[in-house]
Amino acid sequence: MSFINSMITPDWKKFIPGLILCALFAFVVMNIHHLLATYQKADVASVKIPKIEQRIAELQKQGASQEKLVLLQENLGKLNKALAAVHGRVGQRWKWATFLYETCQFKYVAMLLIGGIIIRNTIGIPKVFLPGIGIARPLIKPGIIILGVHYVWSDVVKVGGTGLVLTAFFIFGTALTVMYVAKRKGVSDGLGGIMGAGTGVCGVSAIIATAPVVKAKPLEMAYAIGTILLFGTLMLFVMPYLGQWLHVSQPQFGAWAAIAILNTAQLIAAAEWYGDEARNTAVLINAARIMLIPFIVMYTVWFYGLKDVGKESTGVWNTIRNKFPVFILGFFALVLLNSLDISAFGGPREAGTPFWAMNAVYKWFFALGFAGIGLSISIDDMKKSGGLAFLIGSGAATAKMLLGLIAVMIIGTELLKVTGGH
Amino acid sequence: MKENTAGCLSSEKREDIWAIILALLVLLFSVFAPDLVHDIFKKYLFII
Amino acid sequence: MFRHILLAADGEDHSLLAIELCLKIAREFGSSVTAIHVLDPYLKQFYNEIYAQGRREYLRYVDACLVSCADELESSLVDIFQELPSFSFIRAYGDPEKEIIRHLHSGSYDLLITGGKVLSGIKRITSWNLPTRLEMKSPGIPVLVCRK
8 A cells, every 4th residue: 555655646636737738739749740641641652653553564564473563552552542541632742741741850759849849938838837747758758668569689689789888888988088087177076977977878867866976066067957958959959850961870870869869858859750760779779878877876986986975875786776767677578578479469560469559659658758858948947058067068969979970880770770570 | 845855755766667557557458459559549549 | 325235145156245245335324134045946846857866865965955055155144244233144945036026025125235247248248147137127126236
């Protein structure tokens, strides 16, 4: 009973208005996304159908194999279905949809984040909604757990292994460099510590975890949080377009985002925005990354030679237990279930199976979470960035972006691609 | 001030456990009615 | 002329000049001084960042920082202003701008003294920092901003 009680906060009612707002916002945006996608598909189909029909006719004349024809006919059927969805006919165009959806990449992630930022920073959010918006953000977590159905252990070993080496290298590389340079330049331990952890692991989440340990001053924390939010948000909007421009493959982009984007909330958003394969890679590497939070805290304690940290967090085991993100266990449990290849569960691409049904749900959790993230990005917070934190943050952000890009280019697509098995 | 702090006691663990519970619920529904779950989230929720 | 002065102090370096000036003016006019220090819970709103771990420790730490900062300031101000006939120290909790303006409305103050950073270049025009906002929103009470 006490467990159930502890799962519910006594003041849970204060979360309801904000949650309803996020749900409404997510619902509207998802529908707009759906509409755009439908018309974009119809636009593509309208152009492709005559070409495929011509190709089928040619192949029939040449007496090509039945196999090839069946494949093309299947494709044709899909395109006709897409066209029929908008009651269109061949030759009719919906260029606006292709422009918005393809060229501008105006997908639900972008709409929720940009829309949220605009709403928050122009008309503002009344206070009653704020607690609920805060609680909407972690709804990404069940979405991430559900995404576990996309992986099998061989993926975890291959991509996660590569990712783990990559993230460990970048995390400890960044943290080490930032803390070392900061110490040499006479920056206070507090600021050097939180900036090292913040630019290294998970941005604001890592600052929250390390600030009490390194005894950062409030002003330093405000600077550091502002800087991380500023660069995290900047990278979220710059990297997907940069990636497209540089023709970075989806799995490569996923890895790039997972190592370079300073703030973790923004990381999944950028990868989901870029595409499904990018998201699959990013979620896995991200899982590796957030599991490193307790270790970065221990590293910080060791680096600054801190001992008196308070009763709660002394000892290696206690630090890991207190600072380990538990939900990641749910994710790996699903990966395990998927790896066992139990036919009753099926897979995300096998229609009519439980995992296929689950795969339909995750986007809604993400939409709710992104609504919360968008609505809580305040430009005023970013304006607080400044001082030394800004210098350190901009240096680390640029270095990680460039070195991360070089690293994923060298590693190549294959090692970073999630197969999903089956 | 203290009241405010007490209200958020170890909220990260609570959040994580809720995430696992929600994912479990989705798994449960998906096992018993996969088509219904799929249709709700892929069809019925899109009204335009 | 100035019977009751409100001194807004945050304990940062740039408010030292404001404190010094406040003392001089109070001596000159025999004014009573009320110092207000606002404990700004701004940092606490970040506690539930998505993967943040150790939130309880973080919130406790921020609270402890705010309280120890207020304690330090109070004891040093009590020292500095002990020669005055009347000095009091108020702790408020919330948004500094709102709290200071609320106190200006509620008390019978006739001068607000606060510190501020020296702004250079473009920031002179674009900065919308606390002293500037206090000047704008003061209910007809003169505001003295000591920038350092």
